[in-house]
Amino acid sequence: MTFRRMDQMSKRPVRKTGLVKMAAAVAGLSAGLFACGAAFAEKPMAVIPKETIYPGTVIEASQLQEVEVTNPNLTGDYAHRTDEVAGKITSRTLLAGRVIIVTALRDPYVVERGKAVRIVYSNGPLTITAGGAPLENAAVGDLIRVRNTDSGIIVQGTVMQDGTIQVVTK
Template structure:
C-alpha cells in the first residue's frame, strides 16, 4: 500500500512510575500527504471537497507531482478518469473554462485612450489567461485575444 488514512493514535505507557504520552505514528508520517478520490471521477467533472480525501503517504518511492491537499484540487476539472484509492496527478487537472465555444462574449480592444468593444463568439473553450480565436458577430472577422477573469476577451493588436 502506498498510503494510509490519516489518524493520530495516542498511547500511554508507564516507565519507572512516570506516565508518558507517546504517538503511535510511524516513521513515515513525515513523508507528507496525498489526495485520493473516494469515487470514480470522470473527465470533465469538477472536483468538490466531498469526493476526495487526504491520506498519509507510506511509500517512499511514490514520485511525481501529485496533489497533496484537498484545497489544491477543489474546483479543478479532471482531464482523465480518476480512480478511487489512486493519487491525483496535477497533470490530470485543469482550471474550469471561463468561456465556452459558441457562447456570447464581449470583445474589448484598447490602444492609448481609445477603447473599442464589440460582441463575439469564441471558436473554442478556454480558461482565464488562454489565447483564443473569436469571431466578431457584427463583421464576421476572426480575431485572437486573451480570456480575462470577468469572461471578456481582450483583443490583441496585429
Template sequence: MTFRRSAHIKAWKSRGAPLRLAVGALLSAACLLPSPAFAERMTAVIPTQTIYPGETLDPSRVEVVDVTNPDLADGYVRTLNEIDGKVTKRTLLPGRVILVSALREQYAVERGSSVRLVFSNGGLTISAAGSPLQDAAVGELIRVRNIDTGVIVSGTVMADGTIHVVAK
C-alpha cells in the same frame, strides 16, 4: 499500496497502555534528535469514488492519506487546497493518487457562446460581440470570431468573461 489510511490510529488505541507508554517514550526521545523521517509527513489526495472527465472536484469526493512509498513519483496532488474548484481532464479511480496533470481550471468562456470583445489602445476603446472558437480558462490566449464582421481575432480571456483583443 503507496499510502496508508488513517486506520492505524484505531489499531493504536486498541493496544494496551504499557505498550503505548513505551512507544510514547521512544517517540519523545526520537523527536529530540533531528530525523528526516519526522521532518515532513507526506500526504496525497485520492478519490473515494470514480470521478469522470469534466466533473468539478470537491472535498466530499476525496480523502487525504499518508504516503508510505518514498519512491512515489512526484507530480501528484498533496493537499485539498490544490484541488479547490478544479475540473478533471480524465477519469480518476478510487484509491489512486490524483496527478496534477489530470486537472484543469474551470472554463471562463465556452466555444460557441456569446462574449464581449474589447480592444484598447491608449484612449481608444472598441467593443464588439464575439464567439469563441474554443473553450478557455482565465488568462488563456484564444481565437474569437467577431459576430458582426466574421473576422477572427486573438485575445486573452479575462475574469469577467470578456476577451481583450491583442493588436497585430
C-alpha cells in the same frame, strides 16, 4: 600586508587554530541537527478520491481525502493538498484510492465555444467593444481565437476573469 607565493604556502605545516576547531565543531553540530530534523520531518501527503470521478466532472472537497504517502518510490507531480484539487475539472477518470496527478486537472472554462462574448480592444484612451463568438473553450488567461459577429474577422485575445476577451495586437 605581505604576499607569499603559493608554493611556499603549501610547504608549511598547517596548524589547527581555535577558529579551525570551532568551524569543525559547528559543522558537526549542524550535521547532527539536520539528521535529527529529517527524522522529525512531516511525511508527505497525497490527495486521493473517495469514489471514482469521471472526466468533465467538477471536483468537490467532499469527494477527496488526504492520506499519508507510504510508498517512498512514489514520484511525479501528484496533488498534496485538497485545495489544489477542489473546484478543478478532471480530464481523465480518477480512480478511488489512487493519487491524483496534477496534469489530469484543469480550471473550469469561463468561455465556451459558440457562446456570445464581449471583445474589448484598448489602446491608451481608445476602447472599442464588439460582440464575438469564441472558436474554442477557454479558462481565464488562455489565448483564444474569437470571431467578430459584426464583421466576421477572427482576432486573438486573452480570456479575462469576467468572461470578456481582451484583444491582443499583432
